[in-house]
Amino acid sequence: NSLPDDRDHISGAAHARAAPSAADPAPVIAAERAFAARAAEVGVAQSFLDNMTDDAIVFAPDPVRARSVYGGRPPAKTPKEGGTLLAWWPNFAGIARSGDLGFTTGPAEANGKRVVQYFTVWQKQPDGRWKWIYDGGADSDPSKAPGPDAPVQAMSAGDAAPLEPSVAMAQVKAAEAALATRASVDVAEAYRPALASDARMQGSSLAPASSPEAVAKELATRAKVIEFSALGGGASRAGDLAWTYGDARWTDGRGHYVRIWQRRGGAWKVVFDQLLAVPKS
Numbered sequence: 550n551s552l553p554d555d556r557d558h559i560s561g562a563a564h565a566r567a568a569p570s571a572a573d574p575a576p577v578i579a580a581e582r583a584f585a586a587r588a589a590e591v592g593v594a595q596s597f598l599d600n601m602t603d604d605a606i607v608f609a610p611d612p613v614r615a616r617s618v619y620g621g622r623p624p625a626k627t628p629k630e631g632g633t634l635l636a637w638w639p640n641f642a643g644i645a646r647s648g649d650l651g652f653t654t655g656p657a658e659a660n661g662k663r664v665v666q667y668f669t670v671w672q673k674q675p676d677g678r679w680k681w682i683y684d685g686g687a688d689s690d691p692s693k694a695p696g697p698d699a700p701v702q703a704m705s706a707g708d709a710a711p712l713e714p715s716v717a718m719a720q721v722k723a724a725e726a727a728l729a730t731r732a733s734v735d736v737a738e739a740y741r742p743a744l745a746s747d748a749r750m751q752g753s754s755l756a757p758a759s760s761p762e763a764v765a766k767e768l769a770t771r772a773k774v775i776e777f778s779a780l781g782g783g784a785s786r787a788g789d790l791a792w793t794y795g796d797a798r799w800t801d802g803r804g805h806y807v808r809i810w811q812r813r814g815g816a817w818k819v820v821f822d823q824l825l826a827v828p829k830s
Contacts, residue, residue, distance in 0.1 A: 571706035574642035577651035577671045578701050580679035581639050584669075592627040593635050594619045602672060602680045608805050610827040612780060612794065615684070634660050637667050638697040641749060641759070643704025643809065643820065645785030646711075649673040652792070652809055652821065653701075654749075654757070656691035663691040666757050668807065668823050670792045672783075682783075683794065683807060687823055689751040704820055705747055707811040712788030721784065721791045721810050724817040729777040736775050737768045745811065745818035752824035771824065772799035777806065788812070803827050 580600075588596035597619045605615040626632030637657035644651035654668040665686035672682045724743065731739030744764065751757040753770035775797050782793035791810045797803060804826035811820045 571703055572644045572646045572648065574644040574651055574653075574701070574703050576648065576673075576679060577644050577653055578639050578642050580671055580681075581637075581642075581653040581669060584681070585637050588635055589628055592625050592632055594622050594625060597684070600680055601684075602674070602682050605680070605682045605684070606781075606794070607683070608685055608825055608827075610805075612805065636661075636697075639701050640695050640699065641702045641704070641821075643790070643811070645787050645790035646707075646709065647785045647787035647789070650783070650785040650790050650792070651679075654751075654821070655701075656694040657686060658691075663694070665689070666691045666694070666751050668751070668821070670807070670809075683792070685807065685823065685825060687751045687757075687825060688754055690754060690756045693756055704809075704811065705745070707789050707813045708815065709789075712812065714784040714786055714788050717784040717788035717791060717812070718782075720812075721782070721793060721817050722779065724810065725777070725779050725793055725795075725808075728819075729779070732775045732777055734774065736771050736773060737765075740768060740819070740822075743819050744822075745813060745820045748818070748820050748822065750822045750824075752822075752826070772802075775799045791817075797824060802829065 584600045587599060601615050606612050607615045607618055609618050628634040638655050639653035640655035642653040651671045656663050657665050657667045666689040667686045669681050670683040671679050673679055728739050728743045748764060749759050750764050750767045753767055755767055758764045758767040777795055777797055779793060779795040782791060784791040789812045794807045797806050804824060807823045808819050809821035810817045
């Protein structure tokens, strides 16, 4: 049973109404820029510690609490003291209509050389601050990504009607399970009904995919069959946006995935997908 295509939910009456506008991701863009600026001042580890939630995760190479990774490192030289200057900036961002969950992605560079394509999931805290709950970098080619002064593209609008977060997460888990079942037979065919028409993907050495043609090429780099196992995630208060992560295994390797799901036309669609392979020992 595949997820319905967006077009199945468009009626003539819907065409007559103005399309809902997308929520403005400015808050998460500002949080990401402040995060990067802090790293230039105090170094990567301290900036990561300052901007993460207590339960934030990273893949090292398997999912672990980020605080155990960055908090256990000895003090390093700051960029001003001759340490590595890690700089990054967003090219694409999205936020829930409830303004409590969002994400950004873009290139990252070390001492002026672009090295990876980062992806960060952000969560608004009770005190109003934004902190990240996932951060990871894919080896996708960042060389052609727009520079730090380029406009940040925003995620398209999703459904405006609110949905209880618990209900939303149950629906997302069902959508993940359906994708996983199909991926155990054919990965490319599994993603086809689950992806939004403007979905983005990254993970291979190709440039991050931001068009249907590029997404097809990205999927072609992946194993034909992948066993996905969900591990966690969460939904926004509006029930319109969710993030998930889990294990991925294929014949000659394994890794982890992170996805952003958005409710569109009553169905959950993947708007962003990152697959990170665990290096072979």
